Amino acid sequence: MLEAFNFRVILEYMPLYMQCFLATLWLSALSLVGAIVVGIIACSMRLSQSRVLSRIAGIYIESIRSTPLLVQLYFFYFGLPSMGIMLPEWVTGVFALTLNSGAYYAEIIRAGIQAIAYGQIEAGIASGLNYFQRMRYIILPQALGMTIRPMLGQAIVLVKDSSLLSLISIMELTRAGQLLTSDRFMPAEGFLTTAAFYLLIYYLLKTFSSWSEKRLIFREAQ
Amino acid sequence: MKKAAGLSVIASMVCLFVLSGFVSAGTLEEIAKRGELRVACQTQGAPFSFVDKNGERTGSSIELVNLIAEEMGVKVKFLNYDWDGLIPALLSGKADMLAADMTPTLKRAMKISFVDPYMYTGSVVFVKQDSPLKSIEDVKKTGTKLAVLLGSTGENDAKKAFPDAELKTYKGGGPILLNAVIAGHTDAGVNDGSAVRGQSASFPPNSIRVLDGQLSNSPLSFAVRYDSPDLREWLNLFFLHIKLDGRLENNLNYWVNSLDWKKDH
Numbered sequence: 414m415l416e417a418f419n420f421r422v423i424l425e426y427m428p429l430y431m432q433c434f435l436a437t438l439w440l441s442a443l444s445l446v447g448a449i450v451v452g453i454i455a456c457s458m459r460l461s462q463s464r465v466l467s468r469i470a471g472i473y474i475e476s477i478r479s480t481p482l483l484v485q486l487y488f489f490y491f492g493l494p495s496m497g498i499m500l501p502e503w504v505t506g507v508f509a510l511t512l513n514s515g516a517y518y519a520e521i522i523r524a525g526i527q528a529i530a531y532g533q534i535e536a537g538i539a540s541g542l543n544y545f546q547r548m549r550y551i552i553l554p555q556a557l558g559m560t561i562r563p564m565l566g567q568a569i570v571l572v573k574d575s576s577l578l579s580l581i582s583i584m585e586l587t588r589a590g591q592l593l594t595s596d597r598f599m600p601a602e603g604f605l606t607t608a609a610f611y612l613l614i615y616y617l618l619k620t621f622s623s624w625s626e627k628r629l630i631f632r633e634a635q
Numbered sequence: 636m637k638k639a640a641g642l643s644v645i646a647s648m649v650c651l652f653v654l655s656g657f658v659s660a661g662t663l664e665e666i667a668k669r670g671e672l673r674v675a676c677q678t679q680g681a682p683f684s685f686v687d688k689n690g691e692r693t694g695s696s697i698e699l700v701n702l703i704a705e706e707m708g709v710k711v712k713f714l715n716y717d718w719d720g721l722i723p724a725l726l727s728g729k730a731d732m733l734a735a736d737m738t739p740t741l742k743r744a745m746k747i748s749f750v751d752p753y754m755y756t757g758s759v760v761f762v763k764q765d766s767p768l769k770s771i772e773d774v775k776k777t778g779t780k781l782a783v784l785l786g787s788t789g790e791n792d793a794k795k796a797f798p799d800a801e802l803k804t805y806k807g808g809g810p811i812l813l814n815a816v817i818a819g820h821t822d823a824g825v826n827d828g829s830a831v832r833g834q835s836a837s838f839p840p841n842s843i844r845v846l847d848g849q850l851s852n853s854p855l856s857f858a859v860r861y862d863s864p865d866l867r868e869w870l871n872l873f874f875l876h877i878k879l880d881g882r883l884e885n886n887l888n889y890w891v892n893s894l895d896w897k898k899d900h
Contacts, residue, residue: 494818502803502820582782582803582815591719591806595786598746600723 423602426593433589434610440507440585441572441614447511448571449564452518457548459523470519477516482574485509490581506578514571521563525556558629565622572614586610662731662863672704673712675721675730679808682833682890683736687900695890696734696857699753702882703873717807719786722747725860732866736827738788738853748861750870752854753878754887758792759828760846761835763816766823771848774800774823782815782824784808792850793825809834817842825850829891836897 458470477485486509493500500508529552537547557564576587590607594600666672676684676696684694692713704711716724718735725733725747736756739749762768774781777799783790785804793802803821805811812824813834824831828849835843859866877883889895 490820491814491818494820499819580806582805582820588804591785592804594723595719596742598722598726598743600727 417601419597419599419602422593422597422599423606426589426606429592430586430589430606430610433584433586434613436583437572437575437585437610438614440503440510440578440583441568441575444507444510444514444575445568445571447507448514448518448567451511451515452522453553455515455519456522456526459519460526461544474516474519477513478520482509482513483577483580485513486577486581502578502581502583505581506575506583510571510575510578513574514567517567517570518564521560521567522556524563525560526552528559529555558626561622561626561629565618568618568622569615572618573611662859662866663869664865666707666709666731666866669709671710671712672700672707672732673714673730674700675714675716675724675733675735676700677718677721677735677808678715679810680718680736680830681809681837682829682896684734685808689900691900693900695886696736698886698890699857699877699883700734702877703870706873718784719806722786722858725858728860731859731863732870733858735857736830736855737858739856739858740788740791740853743858747858748863748867749856749858750867751874752856753874753883754855754891755852756827756829756855756891757849757851757853758789758825759831759849760823760825761813761816761831761843762823762846763819764841764844766844768823768846771796771846771850774846779823780821782812782821784812784826787826788851788853789825789827796825796850810837813838813843833891833894836894 455470455473458466459474461467486506489500489505489509490502493505533551534547537551542550575585578585579588579591586607590603593603593606597603678684678686678692680694680696682694683696685692687693697713700711700713714724714730721733721735721737722743724730733747737743737749739752743749760771760774768774768779775797779797779800781793781797781800781802783793783802783804785806790802790804793800803815805815809826809830812826813831815821816824817838823846828845831843831845835845857870859870874883877886
């Protein structure tokens with residue numbers, strides 16, 4: 414069966430794959446950091462006492478979660494220029510991924526925060542900590558620790574979603590597979606190689622998350 | 636867990652190879668038995684193959700395929716693909732033939748078998764109406780950004796004609812190139828001339844301008860797999876017949892050489 418596989422062509426395209434692999438890595442990493450920051454901000458707004466802030470965050474989270482990423486991406490790429498906003502491809506891509514995953518992170522973190530017993534918050538209030546201090550010292554450290562698994566899940570989704578960036582002419586892993594396929598008409602070689610690289614990223618992420626989970630639990634035990 | 640994942644990958648690969656092994660000789664007979672001709676085509680390739688404003692699939696290639704099925708006495712099943720998905724669909728046996736405005740390049744012919752060309756066309760360069768680029772010479776400057784379609788003849792012609800330009804490759808159909816140029820993501824686009832003229836007709840008037848001259852002169856033809864020599868021979872005979880009885884000329888005059896079709900579709 415493997416004789417049917419043209420490894421020579423895969424090797425020939427390896428430099429392209431490596432270049433695109435690195436592109437997927439840094440685009441995803443940048444979007445991931447952005448998405449977690451956006452998620453924390455949106456979640457704090459969603460849970461804040463202010464009706465206005467909570468409403469704004471609610472609209473953001475709902476409108477993002479109810480529309481496909483591809484539509485958002487095409488809107489930012491083809492729609493915004495007609496409104497006079499012109500961004501380079503990679504900025505558009507990272508922006509769309511950040512905004513999209515940010516909404517999901519907001520919900521994940523909210524679930525983590527709401528899982529914390531209300532007594533702890535009352536204790537915080539009783540100790541004279543303000544809203545920001547309660548978030549920083551009591552709630553977020555626990556909520557982030559508890560949500561590492563769902564956050565990893567969302568990070569994997571984000572990496573996979575980055576494949577859509579190929580559609581706005583960004584060179585990344587999926588585009589490498591498409592190029593091999595359209596140059597040599599070898600879809601099996603092209604896309605299986607692409608899939609192998611995504612699998613590699615998945616294992617990197619998984620290793621990182623179990624390492625950080627252990628570290629967090631260890632720190633709590635101290 | 637890891638082992639199971641590896642096994643399922645291998646299992647699905649085995650399935651792929653076994654399925655591709657079932658494609659046997661005698662395609663014409665298979666089509667007749669099935670009563671259905673399966674054709675890979677585009678949905679965004681006006682005026683060759685597209686969905687018109689009434690939501691109906693139509694175009695020059697589609698009309699030709701309908702004629703083919705009529706002459707064969709079978710029904711047609713159209714399968715939709717992006718441009719770069721057409722050849723893989725044919726190769727994987729999902730389709731019996733490929734009907735698109737495709738140039739039979741030597742590279743493509745390494746994989747698929749083309750029937751005799753039925754018309755000739757060439758790549759053109761187009762820009763936004765108010766662009767400072769006036770001629771193909773202007774586009775040759777270093778750093779000009781060009782929109783091309785992944786796996787198209789235009790992509791190849793652009794690489795050859797504009798070695799110093801920066802190519803941005805899009806997927807989908809020709810209209811996405813027009814969108815990229817109009818939105819200002821690229822300075823110009825390169826695609827097949829008849830496709831550009833046909834597709835720009837559905838954009839607001841005067842949104843783009845086609846620069847004088849062609850980058851290439853290339854034939855267009857339908858394609859089959861190399862394991863379907865019977866179907867290729869039949870199609871060659873079909874094109875000979877419609878060339879002689881004028882049906883091909885009627886088709887091309889309506890769809891490609893004029894914008895007559897715009898009135899009805």
